[in-house]
Amino acid sequence: MKLKKREAAAVMIKDKFPHLLCSVCGEKLGVEEMTLICKSNHQFDIAKNGSIHLLTKNLKTKYTKDLFEARQYLMNEAAFFKPAIDEVIKYLSIQKRGVILDAGCGEGTHLAQVIESLEGFTGVGIDLAKDGIQAAARFYEQVLWITSDLAKAPVESESVDFILNILSPANYREFARLLKDDGEVIKIVPRSGYLKELRHHYFGSGYENEETVSAFYEQFDVKEKVTVTFVQSLNQQAIEALVHMTPLSWRADPEKVSSFKALKRTDMTLDVDILIGRKK
Template sequence: MICEDGHNFDFSKKGTLYLLTHQIKSDYDDDRMWDSRARIQAAGFFEPIAERITSIIGVEENLRILDVGCGEGSTLSYIEEKRKGMQDAMIGFDISKRAINLAAKKETDAFYCIADLAQLPFRNDVFDIIIDMFSPSSYNEFNRVLAKGGSLIKIIPNSDYLLELRHLLYDSDNRNYSYSNHDVLELFKENYPTARIEQLKYSFQLTPELFEDLVYMTPLHWGADSMKLGQALSTGLDEVTIDVSVLIV
């Protein structure tokens, strides 16, 4: 691929593009984490969230949809399946090459690339829908690439998100024992004071295998000491709470 300024970008064997202009060190280039995330996603872990996103998008056809921090592509694949035949152009990107390689293995018409949300490699005013699920945000860049009349759908965790896992992995005096989205939510409100905010909360049933996938698909296990982690894997959980806010512009 050659841009109008003459820069060359080579497609990988998997059909993806590497569009980072500089090296970014990421803790998320972890095969076990992405494999675990793919399995628990396939079991329906985030399905109610993906279903809500799909319903917000609605039934308009020929949309240009961008998934920010798309990971291994499970959410975008769900949306693509639900909108089959609507002739959408879907793009997912992440900074993790391992995640994008997994996404590219799916049977999909979506296009996946490695890119930086702080410097999006897309033209101005091009996307009708931007989805940002559990990823950081660059609101200036989002506003630049979002078409007039387009929508931003951002998902952030609430205080009860994975609460049972937090309490299993950490003692009450540890900062990871609890979570507050106050700062993230306030920054979003500053940028989009008229945005709509919805709450979505449900429980997900876990098998021993899915519990292990849950542990390793979330960064929560990074800070746990080895004894706590071992105890958690031995004890397990029968279910876990998913508690999020859906922010809609």
């Protein structure tokens, strides 16, 4: 008989990832029925959808439920980012098995695609935005989804084999703490051509990633870099999803946002570097 989502999450914590820490006092959390509890009796319930909320206070972000639903459509149904995720899957398929932590997982599509495609890996997705974690838990059952502050992740040191960091801010000191001695960070950063059609329409310019890439090379021994460039034709539904999910729209002229959103079809460029580094 198939386990309910919260029961499956409890089993995953016990059997595959018994490394969660109390976000109040920092002590290790154990599982008692459907509740996480530490020695100081701080308690966190596993939600019905299997997600875990480990923030000590609710934080509002601009990343809303509607944004994450739009991102889920673009990344899953329209498969816009799939060529890059396929490269990540290709790399991981020949590595040792272990825990993959997606730092800044959003609505969870990327990590879910990785876990669905590989055997022997345990997936843990963490994001500050509760709406993203709720969407992830609704769509994807095979990953442990946690709402938490990534600057101080409630996870034991040296308990993670791989950290995914996809188009998200990074806290490299925290990444180094979380990784095992032979652990690796797989970071995806945009290149100059990433969403160039949208960027030129909004701002008349592209994007430069030299500062982001240099910071990664300073912190990690880079063993591999893979460039993925792919042009996809988006229909109007995918265009609307892109406009709604990207933070680029927050600072663009509203008239330009509306005119791009009204397009019936357009090409859109995926152009990213996948940086794979081991902690020094």
